[in-house]
Amino acid sequence: MREKEEMTGIAPLSSPKRQPPTVRLRRLAAELRRLREEAGLTQAEVTEKTDLNLATLYRIETAKTKPQLRTLNALLDLYNATGSRRADLVALQKEAKQRGWLHSFEASLPDQYTALIGLEAEAEQAINYESLFIPGLLQTEDYIRAMICGVRPAATDEEIENRVSARLQRQALLEGDTPLHLWAILDEAALLRQVGGVSVMRAQLKHLTQQARRPHITVQVIPFSAGAHPGMPGSFIALKFAEDDFDVVYIDSMAGDLFLEKESDIEMYNHMCQHLRAIALSPADTAALLASLSEDH
Template sequence: MSTRGAAMPPARSVPSVSLRRLAGHLGGLRTQAGLSQEDVTERTGINRATLYRIEAGRSRPQKRTLNALLDLYGLDGPCRDEIVELATNTNQQDWLRPYHADLSDQYTAYISFESEACAVQNFEPMFIPGLLQTEDYARAVIRDIWSAASAADVEQHVRARMERQKRLAGADPLRLSAVMSEAALRHQVGGPSVMAEQLRNLLAAAAAPHIDVRVIPFAAGAHPGMLGAFSVMTFPEHSGIAYLDGLAGDLFLEAESDRVRYTSVFGSLLATALDHDESLALIESSLHILIPEEFSA
């Protein structure tokens, strides 16, 4: 998303994907064993509140707690080794760089999720999606929206955004489906030259097979995306989550019903948007308006 990373109200911390996976495994093992949380507490002495936090993905179990649970559930062999390894890795944040230290908890949580996702669906009504922004465009967006930011703050967030874009490269790149309103093409963020560079970058990115760029033209009229920007992230071993970004704060929607609802909304926006070739033509026409001399005969 484009404004993500600016100053937002504090919010509760969000569990990493790996911690959520661990919670799902442990809750599933307890259910398979036919035990309630009360049963587990009685047999192991583990505080029920602690068990609840573990199964909700809010707390990483200590080694002795994890072993007590796995012993009770009768898990052994390679399956047990896999769970222990997952528990060990829940606190590892290889995606976090030294210059991320002062980013908000919600933004670093988003980076964590994005780093583990296999696909992202992103709708932006006003900006070029963050994963497709040029450095100068990102700098202009962050500087002009986050008026209280120092020059160092702006550069820190620009570097974080550029780092995120590495997920679009490599042998197993993130699959990105990006839909934006025509307004994102028309606002001259950073001035004509910055915007022209951004539109060229957008056209180049859209040529990649794992990146789908679509535009909803002004002529399409009202549509569900006018309510605001959002993303839906899908993970290899997890169904996914929806994410909303706005002035009131960042919101992660973890319920399956929310993911399904926003996936459906995104599908509606795709149907409303121009097709691939038409979208690229609209981007080119926006570039033509900015620098007509490049297109003159």
């Protein structure tokens, strides 16, 4: 059906929900784009030097399709990719269809959100800035449920429970021998909003305080006294996969979720992260603030 649509330009009247790309397919696509750019080639020049057409190359580089092994080898030959880098990309191609626990939730969650979960699962580090919510990986179950009910008043009980379960599954990233290193920065407003009521917020603040003591989790709060700051327009998650700058930035908004992968965008958010960490309370002062707010509750 998809091939017919591409040939005729006529979309089918209805079709099943397209599965989002796996994290491995997204990483393969990103690496192939990076290799092409390092080789100084445009997409048009690649199509001239290979048997690929422009549409196929576009779909490969945007993770909309998995390249066949012979196609991947042709691209790697053109880009002069050798050694471990080539071997890693071939391995990604073979594993590109693999899905984890998220598979059971894909039909009920937005594509971009499931893509975030997949990327997050393979990241080494994450910075999560939130202006109005407690960061998702640090939320209690009661807070999650109250937040989803408030933000999505038309959601069914099943949709709510699916989202609650998916978020709790995400939090497993903070456990185990090699947990995700999380740097959570949140505006003071997120601590004062009574999501779920007093008892829910009391438990949430206690949980946040406990999590902030763990060696792989850093929590900082930007106090109201800091005034206007670069994070006020909205929340984001910056994911890092290796010992370099962040590779992907995820933005959640009412207009839709968005992934930023351009070098200029990544650089801008790296600078923003540095600025937000600088104006926020230190982790020690944040712990003192959390303790004070817990007592107030």
